[in-house]
Amino acid sequence: AQSVSQHNHHVILSEAASLELGCNYSYGGTVNLFWYVQYPGQHLQLLLKYFSGDPLVKGIKGFEAEFIKSKFSFNLRKPSVQWSDTAEYFCAVNADSGAGSYQLTFGKGTKLSVIP
Amino acid sequence: NAGVMQNPRHLVRRRGQEARLRCSPMKGHSHVYWYRQLPEEGLKFMVYLQKENIIDESGMPKERFSAEFPKEGPSILRIQQVVRGDSAAYFCASSPLWTGAGTDTQYFGPGTRLTVL
Numbered sequence: 545a546q547s548v549s550q551h552n553h554h555v556i557l558s559e560a561a562s563l564e565l566g567c568n569y570s571y572g573g574t575v576n577l578f579w580y581v582q583y584p585g586q587h588l589q590l591l592l593k594y595f596s597g598d599p600l601v602k603g604i605k606g607f608e609a610e611f612i613k614s615k616f617s618f619n620l621r622k623p624s625v626q627w628s629d630t631a632e633y634f635c636a637v638n639a640d641s642g643a644g645s646y647q648l649t650f651g652k653g654t655k656l657s658v659i660p
Numbered sequence: 661n662a663g664v665m666q667n668p669r670h671l672v673r674r675r676g677q678e679a680r681l682r683c684s685p686m687k688g689h690s691h692v693y694w695y696r697q698l699p700e701e702g703l704k705f706m707v708y709l710q711k712e713n714i715i716d717e718s719g720m721p722k723e724r725f726s727a728e729f730p731k732e733g734p735s736i737l738r739i740q741q742v743v744r745g746d747s748a749a750y751f752c753a754s755s756p757l758w759t760g761a762g763t764d765t766q767y768f769g770p771g772t773r774l775t776v777l
Contacts, residue, residue, distance in 0.1 A: 548702065580768070587663060588751065588768035634702065644716065646693065646755075648766060650702035 546571040548635055550651035557625050558659050565620040565654050567635035574640035577618040578648070579609055583631045591633075594618065595640075605629070630658045662687065664754050664769035665734075672775045679739040679746070681772045685754030692735045693766055694727060697749040709735060742776045749773050 551566035569575065579591040592603025599611040609620045618635060634653045639645040665684040673679050685692050690711055695703040706719040709729040717727065724742075729735040739746055750773075753766035 550702075585770075587770040590765060590767070593765065636703075644718070646691075646708055646764065646766075647705040647716075647719070648693075648695070648703070650695075650704070652700065652702045 546575075546637055546639070546649040548637055548649050548651035550633075550635055550654050552654045553652070554655045554657070556657045556659065559627055560624050563620070563622040563625045563629070563656070565633055565635075565656070567618045567620065567651060568616050569618065569635075569637045569649075570616065571637060571639065575637045576640055577609075577611060578636040578638075579603065579607070579618075579620050580634045580636060581631045582634070582653075588634065591620070625656070625658050627658045627660045629656060631656060664689075664752055664767055666750075666752050666769035666772050668772060669770060670773050670775070672777060673742050674777050675743055676741050679742050679774055679776075681737040681739075681750050681752075681774070683735040683737070683752030683754075683769060685735070685752075686756075686767055689754035689756050689767070691755045691757065691764075692729050693753040693755075694735075694737050695751045695753065697751065697771075699748070703751055706737075739774075742774075744776045747774055747776045 547570045549568045577594040580588040581591050582588045592601050594601045594611045602608045607622050632653045632655050635651040636648045638648050692709045694706040697703045707727045708716040724740045726738045749771045751771045752769045755764045755766050
C-alpha cells in the first residue's frame with residue numbers, strides 16, 4: 545500500500561521568504577507525483593506533476609518540485625513567497641500503471657500562512 | 661470553462677438522516693472519483709465511476725454509503741443514517757479518460773463539508 549507523509553502541519557513565513565515543503569512517499573513501484581493547492585474557499589488545483597523525465601518539475605505560480613528517487617521525496621519549493629500563496633498544500637501519489645492506479649494517495653496537507 | 665461543481669458546499673444533518681452530495685464533472689469528462697477527508701487527515705479514495713457504472717468502490721464503507729453516476733445528471737454520493745463519524749469534507753474529481761496508466765490528471769471540485777449533529 546502507498547502512503548504519503550508531509551512533514552509540516554503549519555508553516556508561517558514572511559513575504560519574500562523562501563519556501564520548502566517536504567513530502568515523502570512509500571511505495572515499491574514506479575509512481576506519479578502531484579502537488580495540489582487549495583486556496584481558502586476554493587477547490588483543489590493542480591500545481592505541478594511528475595510522471596517521468598527531468599526530476600525537477602516546474603509548475604504554475606513560480607512553484608517547482610524535485611523528485612529524488614533514492615530518498616522517496618518530492619519536495620515543493622518557491623524562492624520567494626507572496627501573501628497570495630497562503631493556502632493548504634497537498635502532496636499526492638499514484639501507481640504508474642496497473643489496477644487501481646487512478647487512486648490518488650494524499651498526505652495530510654500543510655497549511656501555509658504568509659504574513660505581509 | 662466551468663470546473664468540477666459540487667453542491668451543496670456545506671451540509672448539516674442530524675444523526676439518522678440521509679445526506680446526498682452532488683458532483684457535476686467538467687464538461688467532456690466521463691470519469692468521476694469521490695474522496696473523503698476526515699479531520700486532520702489526507703484525502704482518501706472512496707469510489708470511481710463512469711457513466712452508469714461503478715468501476716471501483718474499494719474505498720467505500722461497506723454499509724450506508726452508495727454512489728451513482730447516471731446517464732443524465734450529476735454523480736450522487738448518498739449516505740444513509742448518518743453518524744457523527746461521517747462528518748468530513750467530501751471531494752469529487754473528474755478526468756477526461758483513464759488509459760490504464762496513472763497519468764490521467766484528476767480535476768477536483770471545492771468539496772462538500774458535511775457536519776453531523
